[in-house]
Amino acid sequence: MSQYPPQLAEIVDDLKSITDRHERAEMLIEIADRFLSVKVPPEIATQPYPEEHRVTACESEAYVWAQPQDDGTLRFYFDVLNPQGLSAMAMSVLLAETLSGQPADAITSVPSDLVFDLFGREVSMGKGAGLMGILSLVQAYTKRHANNR
Numbered sequence: 001m002s003q004y005p006p007q008l009a010e011i012v013d014d015l016k017s018i019t020d021r022h023e024r025a026e027m028l029i030e031i032a033d034r035f036l037s038v039k040v041p042p043e044i045a046t047q048p049y050p051e052e053h054r055v056t057a058c059e060s061e062a063y064v065w066a067q068p069q070d071d072g073t074l075r076f077y078f079d080v081l082n083p084q085g086l087s088a089m090a091m092s093v094l095l096a097e098t099l100s101g102q103p104a105d106a107i108t109s110v111p112s113d114l115v116f117d118l119f120g121r122e123v124s125m126g127k128g129a130g131l132m133g134i135l136s137l138v139q140a141y142t143k144r145h146a147n148n149r
Helices: 006-016 021-032 086-099 104-108 114-119 125-147
Strands: 062-068 074-080
Touching: 006 021, 006 086, 006 114, 021 086, 021 114, 062 086, 062 125, 074 086, 074 125, 086 114, 086 125, 104 125, 114 125
Parallel strands: none
Antiparallel strands: 062 074
16 A cells, blocks of 8 residues: 555656656656646635745745635645745645645655655765655644644
8 A cells, every 4th residue: 555645646657657857857847837737726825925834944945824625634835935946946846736634644644765666776965855845734733733623
């Protein structure tokens, strides 16, 4: 059984099957191209953003929001202020598309190894820390929401 929700597991399997670094990078760039669909709308937040939404370890200045939905789940929104932050944008898209609407336990049980499964083991320490930070903030918002219900 996968440690990832089904939709995320499918993407992880697809990316893990790509052994060529350049091909994997191209696929991640294509994913990052969908970033506007997960960008925080102005009715939720506008710049300058509150620090509690900032991913502290991310060099691309990423931010995360979690909006409660009618069914009790969360929908995630993001912003990445560095226009070259394609990895942070791709991570944001993947998390928004696969974890929004999921039960809290499915989100909080996603291991930080997700970063390596998506981006490969050769991801730099700094970039890896930032990408893990995005996942960690999504999980922290999820835990807080679950505890307040």
